[in-house]
Amino acid sequence: MDSTDLSSARSTSPQLAEDLTSPADTESSGKEGRPGALELSVVMPCLNEADTLGTCIAKAMRALRENKINGEVIVADNGSSDGSQEIAVRMGARVVSVNARGYGNALMGGIAAARGKFIIMGDADDSYDFLEIPKFVAKLREGADVVQGCRLPSGGGTVMPRAMPFTHRWWGNPMFSIMARWWFHAPIHDVYCGLRGFTKEHYSRLHQRCTGMEFATEMIIKSSLYGAKILEVPITLYPDGRKSHAPHMKTIRDGWRTLRFFLVCSPRWLFFVPGAFLIMLGVIGYALALPGVAFRGVTFDAHTLLFASLAAICGYQSIMFAIFTKTFAVNERLLPEDPRLARFLRVVNLERGLTAGVLALLFGIVLLLIAINQWRLADFGRLDYAHTMRFVIPGATLTALGFQTVLSSFFVSILDIRRQ
Numbered sequence: 001m002d003s004t005d006l007s008s009a010r011s012t013s014p015q016l017a018e019d020l021t022s023p024a025d026t027e028s029s030g031k032e033g034r035p036g037a038l039e040l041s042v043v044m045p046c047l048n049e050a051d052t053l054g055t056c057i058a059k060a061m062r063a064l065r066e067n068k069i070n071g072e073v074i075v076a077d078n079g080s081s082d083g084s085q086e087i088a089v090r091m092g093a094r095v096v097s098v099n100a101r102g103y104g105n106a107l108m109g110g111i112a113a114a115r116g117k118f119i120i121m122g123d124a125d126d127s128y129d130f131l132e133i134p135k136f137v138a139k140l141r142e143g144a145d146v147v148q149g150c151r152l153p154s155g156g157g158t159v160m161p162r163a164m165p166f167t168h169r170w171w172g173n174p175m176f177s178i179m180a181r182w183w184f185h186a187p188i189h190d191v192y193c194g195l196r197g198f199t200k201e202h203y204s205r206l207h208q209r210c211t212g213m214e215f216a217t218e219m220i221i222k223s224s225l226y227g228a229k230i231l232e233v234p235i236t237l238y239p240d241g242r243k244s245h246a247p248h249m250k251t252i253r254d255g256w257r258t259l260r261f262f263l264v265c266s267p268r269w270l271f272f273v274p275g276a277f278l279i280m281l282g283v284i285g286y287a288l289a290l291p292g293v294a295f296r297g298v299t300f301d302a303h304t305l306l307f308a309s310l311a312a313i314c315g316y317q318s319i320m321f322a323i324f325t326k327t328f329a330v331n332e333r334l335l336p337e338d339p340r341l342a343r344f345l346r347v348v349n350l351e352r353g354l355t356a357g358v359l360a361l362l363f364g365i366v367l368l369l370i371a372i373n374q375w376r377l378a379d380f381g382r383l384d385y386a387h388t389m390r391f392v393i394p395g396a397t398l399t400a401l402g403f404q405t406v407l408s409s410f411f412v413s414i415l416d417i418r419r420q
Contacts, residue, residue: 040071041116076110104215126241136197155189156234271322278315353409361402367395
């Protein structure tokens with residue numbers, strides 16, 4: 001089937017459009033004041049989608065009518081200037097104007113106005129077939145909190161020719177989906193799929209914050225961390241049906257924003273794991289350099305000690321950033337409560353952190369004073385640096401780590417004030 005046939009097969013016939021413009025079909029009349037009176041709300045974010053919006057609304061309403069689903073179609077308009085609002089009203093959808101620009105803002109505005117128990121969100125570019133709505137509703141009725149569509153063959157989905165850029169299909173989307181499974185244990189194969197369903201009750205627990213394209217990945221990550229029941233259904237992705245403008249997504253910009261959000265939501269992988277690795281290298285370096293181990297003609301001496309100290313200081317700082325980030329993210333509801341963090345903050349409180357920091361600081365200063373005394377005994381002349389540096393380098397390292405611990409203890413305490 002060529003692109004012309006495909007577009008024809010997916011277009012809405014005049015008779016179907018006429019049938020679906022009847023308000024009675026969606027059973028939404030007179031229920032403005034009854035939250036939850038509907039079973040399903042279909043939310044479509046919209047920014048100048050006049051080319052395809054009517055087709056998407058018609059398919060969604062047809063799916064509701066033919067499957068006897070009591071629902072509504074909401075168009076969350078983000079400031080369209082091409083007449084999209086008029087098309088939505090003419091087709092029988094409810095238009096919600098969202099002034100704050102951004103994909104996430106539009107969806108948050110539309111979901112907030114939704115009256116259904118279940119929400120299905122999907123882009124209005126005709127790349128998703130809203131006739132597949134019943135598959136999502138069936139899983140939601142079975143008790144799923146989130147039902148994620150999957151376009152990729154790895155999850156049973158289908159990508160039609162020219163429907164997805166090569167780099168998105170074979171690199172970006174699979175990579176981020178694997179990261180979502182490994183880092184957050186999300187049981188999905190297509191983290192970027194914008195056609196998904198969820199209960200409004202579950203959505204209210206997520207406290208979504210992202211106002212851009214990260215909105216979709218934020219939902220999957222948070223749902224996984226909250227232990228929600230996530231199911232996946234295969235769907236078909238079609239070529240973007242818009243002709244008047246290019247897709248809103250920008251590959252490099254949105255790919256970086258997704259990676260950035262993944263890292264922010266996973267302080268363990270961003271800070272803790274690299275920090276622990278660096279500290280391990282530092283400990284190994286000290287174990288070899290302090291006694292001056294020689295192996296097959298290679299001697300580990302003062303220079304090794306210096307590199308080991310650098311690794312230890314950087315690693316310690318990285319682990320402290322993991323604690324800072326996790327504490328901030330939990331308090332700002334970017335991440336759910338973590339019992340491990342709560343236990344850590346109870347054990348390593350401000351007073352104990354200050355005590356440990358001061359002790360390290362004092363011990364470091366003592367080692368530095370020993371080195372200064374050795375210099376005095378040598379009449380402030382030349383020293384045996386291989387020997388002296390075994391006091392100077394550990395002393396400087398402990399002094400730095402102790403000072404860092406004191407400051408970090410105060411900072412974590414400040415971040416944790418809201419929790420207390």
